[in-house]
Amino acid sequence: MSLVDVKDLTVEFGSLRAVDGLSFRLEQGGALALVGESGSGKSTVASALLGLHRGTGARVGGSVEVAGTDVEQASDEELRRLRGGKAAMVFQDPLSSLDPYYAIGDQIAEVYRVHARVSRRAARARAVEVLERVGIPDAPRRSRSRPHEFSGGMRQRALIAMALACEPALLIADEPTTALDVTVQAQILDLLHTLREETGMGLLLVTHDVGVAAESVDEVLVMRHGRAVEHGPVGTVLGTPGEPYTRELLAAVPRVDARRVTAGVAGEAGAAVVGPAGAVLESGVVAFESGGCVLESGAAALESAGSAREPGAVAFKSGGSVLESGEPAFESAESAREPGPVAHEPGGAALEPGAVVLEAIGLRREFGRGKKAFTAVDGVSLTIRRGETLGVVGESGSGKTTLGRMLVGLLEPTAGEIKPGGGVRPEVQMVFQDPVSSLNPRRSVGESIADPLRARGERDETRIRGRVTELLERVGLEGAHYDRYPHEFSGGQRQRVGIARALAADPRVIVCDEPVSALDVTTQAQVVALLGELQRELGLALVFVAHDLAVVRQVSDRVAVMRQGRIVESGPADEVYDNPQDPYTQQLLAAVPALDPEVAARRRATRRELAAA
Known part of the structure; x- marks a missing residue:
């Protein structure tokens, strides 16, 4: 009997059919990845495996059997035994999946007590045991920590520990590494692989990152518009795809x-x-x-x-x-x-292509005071030129975002200075990582884009609306979208709104803080292409802050690698990537997922050897 057996699954939300006649099987101990763009139905399928659509108004058809349980015919009690007991799910955002008021260990212990009917002491011991199993250092002490005291990677490990508490036969991982930097992502993927080897559990991985699939699974099922486009062994699907859509998806990586x-x-x-x-x-x-x-x-x-x-x-x-x-x-x-025509500052001075538009000298930023002071950025100097892209890469906590916020003026440096090129301070704007949280949900996107215009003193509402309409169309949206609200747009469209808002101030420099980290590969490529086109036409300088080294290489002229607040290596992008000098840069590049499963396996073995040494 298969661990998962899905036959002709359909899921409808009102008039929208999110999943349309999907069928697949997953055997005991196997690993299958559902891959596709945002909106392809991947997460909807994952939720259907645990009956999470029950009571939501969604209409579910077909049959779903997981670990011997008919999900659609099961009683509520049978579903409770299935969820967490026989099958467990790791969600994309660990911070929203964990209760901020309770210690991590207490939350894991509660899950274990619900299914195992053991004492509080035994449940606490089990929580510490699974935290140690997923690599949390000093687990007895850290089990008493609350979610905000863990890093993003540690929170994801804690969620995996919670899922493992009852030794499920199936682990469903829904975009488990989307917001993680490459080294932490590699650690999580290695952890999932090791747990599969040790426990024999099955893995259903939901991801838009084809590289993550290559690192983690035996089979790939490519989805589009709720349907299966292609299904087969990971090496075959990624190496010699048979369908045009699969090839298009791979081309965008x-x-x-x-x-x-x-x-x-x-x-x-x-x-x-x-x-x-x-x-x-x-x-x-x-x-x-x-x-x-x-x-x-x-x-x-x-x-x-x-x-x-x-x-x-x-x-x-x-x-x-x-x-x-x-x-x-x-x-x-x-x-x-060549970065567009020669630009002119308001004072009338010509700004030649390649001219310095912003310079940072010895930037330092501390948080806290006294013994608790923490230095996020320590002595960073860099030069930004018109029409070029400076990529800034590093792990989470390396100081990338703090540096970007200082360049924009959202944070004041503790020491050092930011000098404008040519003596005239350019407009510096920012495109944020999460367009959902950076846009006011109670205001239309048009009003949000108009804010920089009003801040500069524009009072003519007709001219404001005309300029906003022009900007919306410039970033590939429609002028009629002015009166729509953020929740009415997809992730990629919201990021386009963020770019339009940044352009409203006529900037010379745009700092992009992880602008494509949460987007699927095709949407990611579209946003990157849009930024490149705007840069070429307007002569913009871009500071591209990201943990995705592949994207940074695709867009950057120069790259600065940050670690613990300092730049450890910098130079032309091709030189840094092809011949990295610093061991940390080499480590980052070695952690990038490979599309070839055989290469991925060799890298995983190398990381194990280094970890054991």
């Missing part, structure tokens, strides 16, 4: 080992081919037309400027925007990289 390709004339050696989501494809990689059909190997990815394209075929600029009919497919390498 940024590669940490691929150099940033500058645009050239189509057909030239080294010319970039840009996918439909704006992702640059490596030389020789299959390119896609807008309809999803694949060009034959060796066929020209984009026709020359004078030749006709097939009806419906779309060519893309290096920034990701669609070319008009008859427009050259690629500009020359020099003109494509």
Whole structure:
């Protein structure tokens, strides 16, 4: 009997069919990844396995059997025994999944007592045992800590410990590493792999990150619009995908080992081919037309400027925007990289391409006082030039976000100074990591975008609305969206709203703080392409703060690697990535997920050896 047996599953919310006739099996001890874009139905399927849609108004059809329990026919009592006992779930956001008022150990002990009917003392001992099992140091003491006292990676480990408390046969992990940096992500994935080996439990992994799937599972099921597009062994699906959508999904995945390709004339050696989501494809990689059909190997990815394209075929600029009919497919390498026309500051001074627009000298930022003082940024100096992207990478807690907030002026440095280029302070704006929390849910997106205009003294409401409409259209939304509210937009659309709001102040520098960390790969590529296009047209300087090293390489001219508040290595992006000098940089690059399962297995073995040494 299969551990999970899903037949013709449908889930409907009103008129929306989120899952449409899905069928799959998961055997005892197996590992399956559900992969797809946001809105493909992955999390809905995971919830259906535990009957979490019961009582919500959702209409569920088909059959779902988990660990011998018919989920749809089970009584409420049988479902309670299933949840946490036979099957457990690890959710995406551990902070919202844990009660902030209770100690971590108490929450794990409570789950164990519900299913095992043991004493409080025994439950507490079990909580400490599973915390030790998932690698929490000094577990007896840390079990008394509350969630806010744990880092993001430790909170995710605590959730996994809670799931393991009753030794379930199935672990469902819904985007368990989305908000984690690469080293912590590697630790969590290694932990899941080790637990599978030791306990023989099955794993259902829900993820939009194809690299995470390659690291963790035996089989992959690719979903789109609630349906299964492709299903098979992980090596086959990721290595030789049979469906156009799967190939398109893989094409949008940024590669940490691929150099940033500058645009050239189509057909030239080294010319970039840009996918439909704006992702640059490596030389020789299959390119896609807008309809999803694949060009034959060796066929020209984009026709020359004078030749006709097939009806419906779309060519893309290096920034990701669609070319008009008859427009050259690629500009020359020099003109494509040149950051727009010469800009002028309000004082009238010309700002040449490559001119310094912002300089930080010896920045230091401390939090707290006396013995409890903590130095988040310690002696950081950097230069930001017009039209370039400076990538800032490092683990969580390395000081990246604090540095970005000082550059914008949201935090005052404890020491050091920020000097404007040319003696004129440029407008510096920020695009935040979480567009949900950075947009007021009670105000329309148009009003939020208008705030910088009003702050600069604009009072003519007609002109304000016209400018906001222009900005919405500039970032790929509709002017009619002015009166809509944040909850009416997808994650990628909300991030576009955040970019429009930053542009409203006519900035010279935009600091992007993890702007694509929570987005699926195709939406991520679209947002990155939009930023690149805006940079090229407006001459913007970008500071791209992120823990995703592959994305940073894709967008950056220069890279600064931060650790414990200091820059440990910096330089041109290709030099830093291809020949890292600092051991910490080497460690970060070694932790990036590989799309090849065999490479992933070798890296995992290497990490185990280093951990045991």
